[in-house]
Amino acid sequence: MSEIDASRLAAALKDRYAKIDVVERTGSTNADLRKALEDGAPDRTVLLAEEQTAGVGRRARSWSSPKGGLYLSVALRPGVPFSALSSLSIVAGLAVWAAVFGAGVRATLKWPNDVLVNGAKCAGILAEAVAGADPSIVLGIGLNVLPLGDVQPGPGGLPATSLAEQGALNTDRTDIAVALLRELDEFERQWRLAGGDLTKAGMLGAYCAQCATLGQDVEVQLPDGTTLTGRAADIDAAGQLQVDVPGGRRHTVFAGDVVHVRPA
Template identity: 85%
Template sequence: MADIDAARLSAALKDRYTRVDVVDRTGSTNADLRKAVEEGAADRTVLLAEEQTAGVGRRARPWSSPKGAGLYLSVALRPSGVPFSALGSLSLVAGLAVRAAAAGVGVDAVLKWPNDVLVDGAKCAGILAEAVAGDDTSIVLGIGLNVLPLGDVPPGPGGLPATSLAEHGATNTDRTDVAEALLTEFDELERRWRLAGGDLTEAGLLGDYRAHCATLGQDVEVQLPDGTSLTGRAADIDAAGQLQVDVADGRRHTVFAGDVVHVRPA
């Protein structure tokens, strides 16, 4: 299993990103880039790691990051034209980029709102967007994508087993190639999102997300941070990336990604 070719990746992406670094091992690429942003790191700075020892997903859940098996990367962004209230939709943009990269190697993936990418009901990727406190709008977006089999990894929250692109017949599992495709796709989609001020409809991305979102049309239980849950039919996604849930009494509830512990089949 070849290491990610940092020189080839950096050369391929030099017109899209300010800086692309690959490290052998770190605790968390998101934590590293959050610190870098606080210290003035430029917009569109990318960090990839061959291995993470303390990789995390949403709500500080652990993300298994064994050496050489996946893409563990983060992108620091300073989207000055996007209001803070619209930053939540960036996770959906990243999901579209991951899905496109999977499709590029022949794997048909679907999106589970708000931040998972699934293949045949198993999780192959997770996304974590974290706003960084400061004078300007700054966000660090983390993506973990399993390219090669992980080995014996326990199921994540909600019982979703882990899977990889290789286990679903990927035509190319060269991680440098997959990283280039993913980051190229993300660059193009993020620029559209940024130009539209974070509005998915204005960016022309909402229809794509709806088309590939397996959550829509399902009866779901949404677990909320206060310990309560909301059960209903996942009816729609709005322009801010929020989930619209129709409940039994006929009302429609809007659920913001940051207010969700977990979304599972009802």
């Protein structure tokens, strides 16, 4: 297995990012960049790790991060309203989808932060706002590139998969990282220019077109521990899921774990 080539990354992504570092091992790239932002790191600072020993997903769950995957975080100071930062997960989802498609694998998006291939989880996204004078955020992406071995299913019983297992045309992790960071650069710049407005940026419709959650009967495990059951009907301009519940009501889901109850 070849290492991620930091010099090739820097050359290919010149002028797109302020700084790109690759480390052999760390606890969590997101945790490292949260601290870096607090210490004044510039906008568009990138950290990649060959392996994470304490990778996390939503709700502080562990994210299996063995060598062979792509684990990266990007520190952003986008200059958009704080209320718009949460929609960056939608932007990242589109970037991952496009990079995966470029590798010859057709994926779908599962709201709010998963990328699926043939019903199995190939990538996860974690966006974490960082307190400070200017709204800033760390965007973490974990993408399974090479076969994972024995990895336990995630929330909702989703099995894990990788680009290699799904017949990707290219599994060179440096190439995949370049493609992903290029896509993220372009999508994030467009979102930033639109002030964090998904509709104005032209991304809401694109996300909905690739979102496997819409039209599904779903169970949503909410942050307060309760469960909401209904049909995923729409995603609003802030990137929030709209669920039609019994009684003709529509419920806005700001955050939660979604389980698809039946196939689309």
